[in-house]
Amino acid sequence: MMKNTMLEMSRYAALARQAVAEGIVLLKNEAVLPLVSGGRAALFGYAQFHYYQSGTGSGGLVNTAHVPNLPEVLGGPDGYQLDAEVQARYAAWLAEHPYEMGTGWAQEPWFQPEMPLDEDFVRAAAQRAETAFIVIGRTAGEDQDNSNAPGSFLLTEGEENMLALVCRHFKKSVVLLNVGNIIDMQWVMRYNPGAVAYIWQGGQEGCRGVLDVLNGTVNPCGKLPDTIACTPADYPAADHYGADDSNIYAEDIYVGYRYFETFAPEKVLYPFGFGLSYTKFEVRLLSADETADGITAFAAVQNTGSCPGKEVVQLYCTAPQGRLGKPSKVLCAFAKTRTLAHGESQTLTLKAPWRNFASYDDSGVTGHKSAFVLEAGEYCFSLGTDVRSAEEAFTVTLPLMVVEQLESAAAPAVAFERLRPGADGTPAWEPVPTEEERPEPRRAARLPREWLQTGDKGIRLRDVADGTTAMADFVAQFSDEELCTIVRGEGMNSPRVTPGTAGAIGGVSDALQRYGLPAACCSDGPSGIRMDCGTVAFAMPNGTCLAATFNEGLSEELYSMEGLELRKNHVDTLLGPGINIHRHPLNGRNFEYFSEDPLLTGKMACAQLRGMHRWGVTGTIKHFATNNQEHRRHFVESVVSERALREIYLRGFEIAVKEGHARSIMTSYNPLNGYWTASNYDLVTTILRGQWCYTGIVMSDWWADGNDRDGAGSTKHVAAMVRAQNDVFMVVTDPEHNSGSDDLAVALTEGRLIRGELQRSAANICRFLLQTPAFRRSIGRTTALDAQLEAMAEQDMQQAAQNGQPLTLHGGVSIDPAAIDNGYRRTTAFCVMVEQGGAYTLHLRCRAMPGNSPLAQIPVSIFAGRVFVKTITITGAQTDWCEFTAALPAVDAGEVFCLRFYFGQSGMELDAVSLNLLS
Numbered sequence: 016m017m018k019n020t021m022l023e024m025s026r027y028a029a030l031a032r033q034a035v036a037e038g039i040v041l042l043k044n045e046a047v048l049p050l051v052s053g054g055r056a057a058l059f060g061y062a063q064f065h066y067y068q069s070g071t072g073s074g075g076l077v078n079t080a081h082v083p084n085l086p087e088v089l090g091g092p093d094g095y096q097l098d099a100e101v102q103a104r105y106a107a108w109l110a111e112h113p114y115e116m117g118t119g120w121a122q123e124p125w126f127q128p129e130m131p132l133d134e135d136f137v138r139a140a141a142q143r144a145e146t147a148f149i150v151i152g153r154t155a156g157e158d159q160d161n162s163n164a165p166g167s168f169l170l171t172e173g174e175e176n177m178l179a180l181v182c183r184h185f186k187k188s189v190v191l192l193n194v195g196n197i198i199d200m201q202w203v204m205r206y207n208p209g210a211v212a213y214i215w216q217g218g219q220e221g222c223r224g225v226l227d228v229l230n231g232t233v234n235p236c237g238k239l240p241d242t243i244a245c246t247p248a249d250y251p252a253a254d255h256y257g258a259d260d261s262n263i264y265a266e267d268i269y270v271g272y273r274y275f276e277t278f279a280p281e282k283v284l285y286p287f288g289f290g291l292s293y294t295k296f297e298v299r300l301l302s303a304d305e306t307a308d309g310i311t312a313f314a315a316v317q318n319t320g321s322c323p324g325k326e327v328v329q330l331y332c333t334a335p336q337g338r339l340g341k342p343s344k345v346l347c348a349f350a351k352t353r354t355l356a357h358g359e360s361q362t363l364t365l366k367a368p369w370r371n372f373a374s375y376d377d378s379g380v381t382g383h384k385s386a387f388v389l390e391a392g393e394y395c396f397s398l399g400t401d402v403r404s405a406e407e408a409f410t411v412t413l414p415l416m417v418v419e420q421l422e423s424a425a426a427p428a429v430a431f432e433r434l435r436p437g438a439d440g441t442p443a444w445e446p447v448p449t450e451e452e453r454p455e456p457r458r459a460a461r462l463p464r465e466w467l468q469t470g471d472k473g474i475r476l477r478d479v480a481d482g483t484t485a486m487a488d489f490v491a492q493f494s495d496e497e498l499c500t501i502v503r504g505e506g507m508n509s510p511r512v513t514p515g516t517a518g519a520i521g522g523v524s525d526a527l528q529r530y531g532l533p534a535a536c537c538s539d540g541p542s543g544i545r546m547d548c549g550t551v552a553f554a555m556p557n558g559t560c561l562a563a564t565f566n567e568g569l570s571e572e573l574y575s576m577e578g579l580e581l582r583k584n585h586v587d588t589l590l591g592p593g594i595n596i597h598r599h600p601l602n603g604r605n606f607e608y609f610s611e612d613p614l615l616t617g618k619m620a621c622a623q624l625r626g627m628h629r630w631g632v633t634g635t636i637k638h639f640a641t642n643n644q645e646h647r648r649h650f651v652e653s654v655v656s657e658r659a660l661r662e663i664y665l666r667g668f669e670i671a672v673k674e675g676h677a678r679s680i681m682t683s684y685n686p687l688n689g690y691w692t693a694s695n696y697d698l699v700t701t702i703l704r705g706q707w708c709y710t711g712i713v714m715s716d717w718w719a720d721g722n723d724r725d726g727a728g729s730t731k732h733v734a735a736m737v738r739a740q741n742d743v744f745m746v747v748t749d750p751e752h753n754s755g756s757d758d759l760a761v762a763l764t765e766g767r768l769i770r771g772e773l774q775r776s777a778a779n780i781c782r783f784l785l786q787t788p789a790f791r792r793s794i795g796r797t798t799a800l801d802a803q804l805e806a807m808a809e810q811d812m813q814q815a816a817q818n819g820q821p822l823t824l825h826g827g828v829s830i831d832p833a834a835i836d837n838g839y840r841r842t843t844a845f846c847v848m849v850e851q852g853g854a855y856t857l858h859l860r861c862r863a864m865p866g867n868s869p870l871a872q873i874p875v876s877i878f879a880g881r882v883f884v885k886t887i888t889i890t891g892a893q894t895d896w897c898e899f900t901a902a903l904p905a906v907d908a909g910e911v912f913c914l915r916f917y918f919g920q921s922g923m924e925l926d927a928v929s930l931n932l933l934s
């Protein structure tokens with residue numbers, strides 16, 4: 016594909032629109048769609064007015080200029096004549112029932128109450144228009160799981176009533192699900208709509224992508240990245256999901272379709288990989304070869320229907336049950352066609368390396384403990400367009416093969432039983448192999464060598480880049496204080512990096528910067544760049560939508576644009592993609608993540624990384640690992656077998672590391688098999704760095720806990736994190752002065768941490784920095800592209816400067832707090848006329864309003880003209896008045912500048928705000 020070298024916003028939008036259209040999954044269509052543009056239609060559902068561009072929390076806070084809603088797009092050019100009476104009724108309802116935002120971080124209600132409909136009104140509307148679109152919307156997000164209740168997984172009474180009436184009276188009814196994750200679908204049987212589609216949360220281009228599918232500009236080709244079963248209770252994790260302290264992964268590797276196809280096919284409403292098209296395809300195996308690395312199949316796909324379209328072909332493997340027991344089908348390769356015209360064919364190559372269908376033997380039952388093995392027997396491969404209908408295509412007989420011999424790591428210490436197929440194929444249980452002895456967090460034999468400290472020898476990071484000095488000699492210069500500083504990230508809103516971002520890494524003190532270390536910037540992710548200071552960024556489709564495209568090339572192109580945008584905003588790594596497995600449909604952050612399947616997850620992560628890597632920036636794959644529920648996400652321990660870890664929960668990360676060349680990873684909040692992941696040596700050192708040969712950085716999640724052997728979790732246990740090679744603790748406000756009161760210095764003195772371990776992480780961090788645009792900028796190695804992006808950024812700033820409320824600055828001036836809009840993502844501008852020049856400070860008193868979650872992050876950012884002054888972030892726990900002061904740039908008498916306040920969240924109360932002249 017052609018490499019784009021410009022941040023062309025129109026191309027960005029076109030790619031995102033295409034991605035939304037290709038991600039839409041059409042589940043039902045009784046000759047209703049496509050609908051020719053221009054016809055009459057009525058639009059029902061509150062969510063039409065508030066299109067959910069993404070979920071909430073860190074993954075949903077992209078500040079977007081304007082996101083068109085469904086009436087704007089469906090009622091616009093290429094759309095339909097929307098019934099005016101229905102629109103007017105909703106407009107009146109909306110005026111009286113404005114969108115309910117909730118207060119503070121991730122407190123947005125998951126749904127909005129529906130406007131009650133009555134039979135006569137709907138009947139009359141159906142006489143005016145033949146088609147009805149019904150929109151059902153949900154958000155979801157961080158810190159809060161979905162629930163099996165109306166307004167979350169289930170439909171509300173109002174929504175049920177709307178569906179019942181509209182489907183009864185309209186000839187054609189099309190239900191559009193503007194949701195981030197799968198929801199209950201049993202209502203399809205109750206109301207029998209003509210067409211049903213998951214339109215997901217498509218970012219700023221979402222509604223346009225929807226129109227393209229409705230009117231047939233794009234033939235739907237999205238496929239379900241998750242199995243849709245009847246109820247949440249049907250999912251195999253249901254018995255343990257949502258636990259307070261210990262979450263036992265008893266279903267083991269039988270996650271999603273691996274479970275349903277093996278044990279409970281009758282509980283499936285829509286199988287994994289399923290999605291309808293407006294045309295028909297025939298898929299035929301041409302040939303299959305056994306190669307040194309695995310199996311390669313060639314499949315011919317022909318469009319036998321009437322309109323052009325794309326198809327996703329999936330190759331599944333049914334392995335012999337052997338001694339380990341296997342799921343009845345495992346996705347081992349997939350590929351998507353280009354757009355095929357009527358009658359046109361394409362040959363797809365499906366490569367399935369052995370590892371894609373090998374099993375990890377954690378008990379030694381095959382004679383090969385801690386190895387990925389293929390047990391002897393017949394391997395049957397099926398080819399098709401969803402897991403259920405894929406048909407047997409060829410068989411390969413294999414001897415017992417050891418695909419990769421590894422070493423046991425991160426095994427559970429707690430005894431529990433796990434699911435497996437019994438002799439007759441029905442569910443059976445077996446004990447999970449456990450570590451008999453709790454492992455030490457680090458193995459004495461593997462302590463890193465210490466480099467003799469030399470003090471500052473004048474070596475700078477650029478000398479390492481130029482190859483004139485070894486990394487060891489460079490790092491040897493750091494004092495103990497500097498080593499302790501470098502493993503602390505600065506944030507949120509570090510003044511050293513792009514305003515409003517989550518953190519700075521590397522040059523987080525003046526002392527470190529003297530060695531030529533830049534401060535690298537990271538920002539949330541994954542659905543666009545989160546800048547909590549009002550800076551506008553592009554809002555991407557959500558992770559599940561992108562996974563549903565099964566289109567790696569398209570994701571790569573889209574994230575190439577993201578890469579350019581990151582570079583323009585001086586962000587070195589996006590905090591995403593989020594690649595945790597959809598273990599259960601009620602997980603609040605599923606919307607950010609891709610799928611229940613690790614192969615699809617890994618491949619989509621690689622695609623995004625490849626796109627961003629084109630421009631020297633990267634993504635941080637997160638949350639490593641088993642962050643599969645939001646309820647008590649800091650505390651609940653994931654208790655998982657080694658097999659399930661290797662085959663399911665770590666697999667996407669492994670693919671992203673090995674194939675996607677990931678160079679930044681975020682550990683998760685939760686403990687895994689006894690250790691909080693940031694301090695889990697087996698996870699971060701033995702597996703990630705030892706077995707996968709990962710050489711990038713590892714950062715903690717924000718204010719994550721760590722623990723020592725048998726110790727309780729604490730954000731202060733940073734020594735344990737460094738020992739595990741979680742290189743950076745994210746985040747503290749003042750890394751140099753240990754504002755987080757971590758235990759690094761004490762641990763170093765007591766020998767619980769050795770200098771060599773700090774130096775090892777320092778080297779990991781420096782190696783990462785060498786690859787960043789921040790480093791290249793710091794040594795003046797910018798390119799024409801940087802100049803071009805810089806000019807774009809300047810222009811944006813000028814555009815953002817706007818006239819505001821007049822304010823005269825003559826010595827001190829108080830600003831009425833009521834004049835400042837402290838609502839969610841609100842900007843208030845003052846046009847300040849300076850009568851008396853000089854150096855001014857801004858003083859602000861604020862507190863968190865009651866009702867915020869204690870972990871809520873509530874920021875206000877202040878700008879003077881184009882200069883970013885400060886972002887003040889308080890947490891939901893700060894309910895007492897706090898005082899903040901910030902210095903403004905010096906001003907001259909007669910100057911006029913724009914003072915701006917931007918609230919990234921609601922939930923902060925202001926008391927006194929003033930500008931004061933410094934004497």
Ligand code: BGC
Pocket residue numbers: 073157517539590637716717
């Ligand atoms: C989330 C991360 C996010 C970080 C920084 C945490 O609460 O779990 O995914 O990147 O905050 O905002």
